[in-house]
Amino acid sequence: MTKSLLTDASRRLDRALKYVTISEDAAERLKAPKASLKVSIPVRMDDGSLKVFEGYRVHFDDTRGPTKGGIRFHPQVTLDEVQSLAFWMTFKCAALNIPFGGAKGGVTLNPKELSKAELERLSRGYIDAIANFIGPDTDIPAPDVYTNPMIMGWMMDQYSIIRQQRSPAVITGKPVALGGSLGRSTATGTGAFYVLEAMMEHLSNKRSGKQPSSPKTVAVQGFGNAGAVVARHLFDAGYTIVAVSDSRGGIYTPNGLDIPSIQKFKADTRSVKAVYCDGSVCNLVEHEVITNDTLLSLDVDILIPAALENQITAANADAIQARYIFEVANGPISTDADDILEAKGITVFPDILVNAGGVTVSYFEWVQNRSGLYWTLDEVNQRLKKQIVAAADTIWHIAQTHKTSVRTAAYIHALNSLGAAMDARGTRADYVSGNRE
Ligand SMILES: NC(=O)c1ccc[n+]([C@@H]2O[C@H](COP(=O)([O-])OP(=O)(O)OC[C@H]3O[C@@H](n4cnc5c(N)ncnc54)[C@H](O)[C@@H]3O)[C@@H](O)[C@H]2O)c1
Numbered sequence: 273m274t275k276s277l278l279t280d281a282s283r284r285l286d287r288a289l290k291y292v293t294i295s296e297d298a299a300e301r302l303k304a305p306k307a308s309l310k311v312s313i314p315v316r317m318d319d320g321s322l323k324v325f326e327g328y329r330v331h332f333d334d335t336r337g338p339t340k341g342g343i344r345f346h347p348q349v350t351l352d353e354v355q356s357l358a359f360w361m362t363f364k365c366a367a368l369n370i371p372f373g374g375a376k377g378g379v380t381l382n383p384k385e386l387s388k389a390e391l392e393r394l395s396r397g398y399i400d401a402i403a404n405f406i407g408p409d410t411d412i413p414a415p416d417v418y419t420n421p422m423i424m425g426w427m428m429d430q431y432s433i434i435r436q437q438r439s440p441a442v443i444t445g446k447p448v449a450l451g452g453s454l455g456r457s458t459a460t461g462t463g464a465f466y467v468l469e470a471m472m473e474h475l476s477n478k479r480s481g482k483q484p485s486s487p488k489t490v491a492v493q494g495f496g497n498a499g500a501v502v503a504r505h506l507f508d509a510g511y512t513i514v515a516v517s518d519s520r521g522g523i524y525t526p527n528g529l530d531i532p533s534i535q536k537f538k539a540d541t542r543s544v545k546a547v548y549c550d551g552s553v554c555n556l557v558e559h560e561v562i563t564n565d566t567l568l569s570l571d572v573d574i575l576i577p578a579a580l581e582n583q584i585t586a587a588n589a590d591a592i593q594a595r596y597i598f599e600v601a602n603g604p605i606s607t608d609a610d611d612i613l614e615a616k617g618i619t620v621f622p623d624i625l626v627n628a629g630g631v632t633v634s635y636f637e638w639v640q641n642r643s644g645l646y647w648t649l650d651e652v653n654q655r656l657k658k659q660i661v662a663a664a665d666t667i668w669h670i671a672q673t674h675k676t677s678v679r680t681a682a683y684i685h686a687l688n689s690l691g692a693a694m695d696a697r698g699t700r701a702d703y704v705s706g707n708r709e
């Protein structure tokens with residue numbers, strides 16, 4: 273039987289609980305989602321046939337505010353996956369001190385097999401099915417794997433039609449023309465870069481003079497919204513990106529890839545190739561074609577999984593050679609693998625901190641939609657940097673104080689804020705059990 277992703281995710285919570293003073297009632301409530309909705313979405317296909325897709329929306333916890341989290345379109349979406357992603361959103365928002373709880377949504381399909389018109393009908397159909405489960409004050413979706421601003425725009429429009437009023441704040445990650453925030457499309461990668469720079473500074477302050485110089489070589493798994501942007505920031509900052517990949521596999525060259533050229537080529541052709549572009553002419557450069565498994569086990573300073581969950585498990589953790597792993601994807605490392613990596617002296621910087629730039633700028637987008645006042649790109653990035661580096665510094669200090677992994681420190685930090693909110697609100701246990709006298 274396959275292991276539940278949510279059960280594995282909850283083991284991270286158990287590890288942090290012993291460091292925090294949080295009531296047993298509050299801890300118990302954080303082990304299961306508040307509500308899970310499963311829907312069927314009938315879609316008229318271009319050939320006239322009707323196809324029914326399965327979708328989900330999960331609210332994990334709303335103690336700290338309306339629930340928040342992306343929508344994934346992927347053939348492997350399951351309820352267990354969406355629940356785990358909603359769990360991580362809860363702790364991510366708490367760790368970043370964003371006044372939101374955690375949620376997630378997903379539809380099980382391969383969007384690459386749908387025409388643009390079919391994709392629009394599916395996106396609008398999904399919103400029809402979950403409209404009473406979301407709202408600007410209750411649950412606010414956003415993009416995730418294989419969804420994008422165009423899809424968020426259709427979804428916001430559909431919700432506005434249903435409610436008969438324009439509702440930009442119901443969804444974030446929209447096109448800027450429809451009330452999206454400047455900087456949202458690059459926020460996850462930009463935030464990850466800010467965290468990486470902050471952590472490199474902490475590590476170099478901690479290092480004694482005898483230890484090796486600062487890290488320079490990087491491999492990035494997944495060259496999408498999150499992975500390509502962090503790769504570009506690192507390239508611009510002088511790191512050598514030796515390998516990148518997408519769902520079809522990877523490319524490797526020890527001298528380093530030209531990330532701006534690869535980004536341009538991908539935007540033009542949708543494929544990731546080792547190229548160097550001079551103006552509009554792109555030529556292939558010498559490289560090795562590698563699998564995603566090989567990419568993960570390259571001998572690099574920094575490994576960045578930026579694709580899907582469970583990429584590093586007990587089955588391959590022993591082969592990992594990187595010194596540091598920055599989790600840009602949600603849940604790319606299993607709990608068993610964490611232990612193996614720690615024993616090998618590899619430091620893991622966790623998803624709920626590293627990829628929190630996306631939801632942070634989503635929060636900024638929601639604030640801008642509600643106030644009607646829009647910020648410049650500089651303002652957005654400055655606020656993002658301030659908020660995410662503050663969280664990174666706090667988490668680093670918790671890890672040093674308690675001598676825990678950075679992941680456990682991130683959960684301790686999140687739990688302190690969640691526990692305080694839950695205890696302040698009361699667990700409502702008597703009310704829930706029907707004992708209302
Ligand atoms: N988009 C956001 O705002 C955001 C924020 C936080 C975290 N994340 C997380 O980052 C990860 C990537 O999301 P994204 O928004 O960049 O998605 P995306 O759809 O923009 O890109 C996904 C990339 O991963 C690649 N990919 C898919 N399966 C793969 C596999 N098995 N091996 C290697 N590559 C594979 C795809 O080809 C694509 O390049 C996900 O875990 C997501 O939950 C995204």
Ligand SMILES: N[C@@H](CCC(=O)O)C(=O)O
Nearest residue numbers: 341342414416630631634
């Ligand atoms: N899907 C993203 C973004 C969520 C959001 O912006 O609400 C995440 O996993 O963090």
